[in-house]
Amino acid sequence: MSGFKGKYHRQHLCSRFTKDLVRRSRSRCECCNRSGAKLDIFEIEPLPEEPSPDHALFLCESCIKQIQHPKKMNPHDWRCLHETLWSELPALQVLTIRLLRRLANRNETWACELLEQHILDPDIEEWSNQAS
8 A cells, every 4th residue: 555545554563563662662752761752663664564662763753853853953963873873673773873874974973983983783784775
């Protein structure tokens, strides 16, 4: 399914594991750790045919907006990546690597240094290179 119907069908399928994400995240943004903000499910590409909590994160609107609009990224908002890089959640590790690469391409020295220091699990590296 694609288009308008496909998007809402997928959102409906994702809503089945919202409670799992709320529990896992403790109602905090899984990226910036912000509490008290509206959180939404954000799937990490490439998307599996069947939505899965293993391919999804619970993120605040601010993080989602900056991820979806890279030109509007505020590098200072992403200092949290120092911590998320060490997450046990593969989806969060993948998102972190992708964001650090974006920031490194914008000559953010701290992001370049973090990427150089971290040794990636081969599966995480492969997934992080599969962005569509």
